[in-house]
Amino acid sequence: MATLNVLILVCLGYVVLLFGVAFAADRLAAAGRGRWLRSPLIYTLSLSIYCTAWTFYGAVGNAARSGLEFVTIYLGPTLVMVGWWWGLRKLVRVGRSQRVTSIADLISSRYGKSNTLAICVTILAVVGGTPYIALQLQSITLSFSIFAEADPTGLYREGSSVFWVATGLALFAILFGTRNLDANERHHGVVTAIALEAVVKLVALLAVGIFVVWTIAGGIEQMMDRIDSSPIGQWNIDASRWTTFTFLSAAAFICLPRMFQVMVVENDDESHLRTAAWAFPLYLLLMSLFVVPIAVVGLDLMPAGANPDLFVLTVPLSQGNDWLAMLSFIGGFSSATSMVIVTAMALSTMVSNHVVMPIWLSAQEGSASVSGDVRTIVLMARRVSIAAIMALGYFYYRMSGGGAALASIGLVAFAGISQILPALVGGLFWRGATRTGALVGLSIGFGLWIYTLLLPGMGGGLIPVSVIENGPFGWGFLRPQALFGIEGIDPMVHSVMWSLSLNTIGFCVASLLSFPSPLERLQGAQFVNVFDHSVAPQGWTGSVAQSEDLMIMTQRILGTVPAQEFFQAEAERQNGRPGRLPEPTPGFLQRLERELSGSVGAATAHAMIGQIVGGSSVSVEDLLAVADESAQLLEYSSQLEEKSAELTRTARKLREANTKLTQVSAQKDDFLSQVSHELRTPMTSIRAFSEIMRDADDLSADDQIRYAAIIHDEALRLTRVLDDLLDLSVLESGQVSLNVGDGSLKSVLDRAVSSALAGGDGSLIVRRVRPSERIQLHTDLDRLGQVFINLISNAQKYCDALEPVLTISTHDVGGQVVIDFVDNGSGIPPEAQSMVFEKFARVGSDKAGGAGLGLAICREIMQRLGGDITYLPGQGGAGFRLSLPLAYRQAAQ
Amino acid sequence: MTAPDQDERRRPSLFLERQSYRRRRLMDAARLLPLLGAAMIALPLLWPDESGGAGAVPMSAAIVYIFACWGILILISLLFGFAARRLSAREKDEPEAGKWQR
Missing domain, CATH: 1.20.1730.10 (Sodium/glucose cotransporter)
Known part of the structure; x- marks a missing residue:
């Protein structure tokens, strides 16, 4: 036995x-x-x-x-x-x-x-x-x-x-x-x-x-x-x-x-x-x-x-x-x-x-390193x-x-x-x-379990028998083994049912309500x-220089000498320079954790390194840093984008400017050749006729007079061209000073018509809509008159109708005074329409002997006056439209 | 043979290949298994007991039933374990195949 x-x-x-x-x-x-x-x-x-x-x-x-x-x-x-x-x-x-x-x-x-x-x-x-x-x-x-x-x-x-x-x-x-x-x-x-x-x-x-x-x-x-x-x-x-x-x-x-x-x-x-x-x-x-x-x-x-x-x-x-x-x-x-x-x-x-450990570590904050005390703890x-x-x-x-x-x-x-x-x-x-949900659920479940199962199970030792039989303070519905008055359930089932179901409900509701x-x-x-x-366990992500803290902690656990040996070896492994603390790389932290776990166990070692390094997985700070970084990146890239867009814009502007410069240069070349051509033609005839008069001995008086008249005419023409050129260059360079005054459109037109028709053959009939011309203008009236004269004399010169008629009509369109000059001739051919305002542009042959600067001057003047002149196609003849801002008129009223 | 095969691969298919289809269904089976077990275990609750008067199920029959269910569950679980091991081994062998089935 x-x-x-x-x-x-x-x-x-x-x-x-x-x-x-x-x-x-x-x-x-x-x-x-x-x-x-x-x-x-x-x-x-x-x-x-x-x-x-x-x-x-x-x-x-x-x-x-x-x-x-x-x-x-x-x-x-x-x-x-x-x-x-x-x-x-x-x-x-x-x-x-x-x-x-x-x-x-x-x-x-x-x-x-x-x-x-x-x-x-x-x-x-x-x-x-x-x-x-x-x-x-x-x-x-x-x-x-x-x-x-x-x-x-x-x-x-x-x-x-x-x-x-x-x-x-x-x-x-x-x-x-x-x-x-x-x-x-x-x-x-x-x-x-x-x-x-x-x-x-x-x-x-x-x-x-x-x-x-x-x-x-x-x-x-x-x-x-x-x-x-x-x-x-x-x-x-x-x-x-x-x-x-x-x-x-x-x-x-x-x-x-x-x-x-x-x-x-x-x-x-x-x-x-x-x-x-x-x-x-x-x-x-x-x-x-x-x-x-x-x-x-x-x-x-x-x-x-x-x-x-x-x-x-x-x-x-x-x-x-x-x-x-x-x-x-x-x-x-x-x-x-x-x-x-x-x-x-x-x-x-x-x-x-x-x-x-949390209590001990917080209590030991900053104390001197004593070897082995953590292990003991x-x-x-x-x-x-x-x-x-x-x-x-x-x-x-x-x-x-x-x-x-x-x-x-x-x-x-x-x-x-x-x-x-x-x-x-x-x-x-x-x-x-x-977390709130979990806390609430756990507390409810734990409390109910203690109240309905653990305490009654321990007999009358911790809970009075009267409470078990009649409930606390005699409240029958709180009897530990018959909650809410539901009796007759097996006490075990009763407790499990109430505690787990209320636990779950508390957990869910608190989770839903909390953030x-x-x-x-x-x-x-x-x-x-x-x-x-993740597939594999996550490594440490120590990044800040916590090596010193780690060193102190390791000394406490392993003892001073082994800890220093371990760190020296690690420093040597990392950069070949013993005598300095190693960087807290993930690999080093992992080896350190393994080393420490030999003394205090994996769980504690992990917790301790976690407390110093700050966690093995991504921390919120890391996340925030990442978010911050990406926000910065985003901002930087949007700045870059903006700059590149700006560069593109500038490049486009430069290209445009370059094209314009090229055009202007070509225009200048054109202009120079035109000018020299325009100057040379009268000069040639002046030189030719003056040589004839010098060299020929037997010139009749008539011939002499005729030749002198030609020379005079050509010189006049030369002068006119030079005048026009001067005028144009002054206008273009913007150095012109406008002589702004007040006057009615009607009087300006009256003067222009009479002075333009004065030198002509009188065949041109000018039709005007006089009532609409009663508009007060505040502008350079002389320059405006110059434009009018130019347009009227153009009609006089170029209108090829048998009975040439020029209609001048005035409208008020969208805040602008618009004055149309339309004749009944054959007009300007479409291919030349875009050219008429260019310098020295002449339509057809040089029959009227103009220098081709008139319309260019007109455009410059109109632009100086804040308006414009455009060709008006589809009017049955040549049509020009002048527009002047009404602000001038209103300012005058 | 190769041409239609490549065609299939180029077009993202609504349906999985036979292999991964099997694997998905196997996972479904694994998920259903505890439900089957719970149903089998709950079934005896419908049996008549002593309070029901005559015809209570004898204990020996109940033991046989319970342990038979238990054995069946273990057997299915064993088979599933083997199948899962084979499939995961095959998946490791052909990592490329897995990509196409995503």
């Missing part, structure tokens, strides 16, 4: 074995030879910490009490794993790309790296984990008590044994969970030890099951008959509990800190999920396979008062199979210890990262938090009296931890989820659209 002493020896031996395995695995991993340590099999087996002592002992007890209800606890995770493509894949990808260290880190990271939220989740996880720890304590204590009852020496007392079990587990967890600070924190050792424990508990349970089915019952068929004839032989399930527990276990499977630790944090290859998707449900199936047979046989064989939670132990014992009972005990012990190790690791990481924080968590579990056990069924305690823990679910799922799939900070929105986008963004 196994005595208690043997049992304790076996436990100690088993613990030593676990340490040995962990140590060997660490050595293998360090030597780079442990490829199988990273295999999907190890990953799947490490997930099996889902199966705790609750599974090992409690499932059978649950089956003995409620039939197949126990199976819901394993069907929920099965559904989650089977649907990994939907949810877990995203969770793992987010966890890897954001380098999260715990579920609190994930939630805080999603909602704008809010430490408040991280602390909330940490508290929730610690409090929610308390009943779970109590469950492990209770199961181990119970299993000890079974052996103690059989032990004749009888040195066993329940109260003290719980205390010793708690202390032992705490020591074990501290040794195991915080031992690993000097290895690269891929917890190969722990994970391998857990995988071993997974195998041990599976083998133990299967062994008991096989013993029960084939040795006691005598085969599968007999077993089935026995099941059907047992007290739980009929399908009898409460539908609300069935659905609630399936959902609850699925939720808890994702939210439990220890599950998150092994599933997301310790995951180093996403494709392992593919294997775990079928292998882990298979593990669960095997764990559940013999639960009902063991329960049925236990109910059959054991006395009526026996605790069904312990059938796994008591059935082999009652059959005298001590070794099987011992194996079974080891299985249960494995279940409890692996759960405690990983929970302690996960929770202590959360506590040290989100509670202790981290270790202390972890050890103390493990001890505190175990103490909480112990007190829960004492409060609840230790009499509750294991399964019901586990469900309380599940309901607590599941309050994270809305914030988690909302954060992964809904970009509109905000997220920029960082939250950025993180939200990165989480929800994680498959579009």
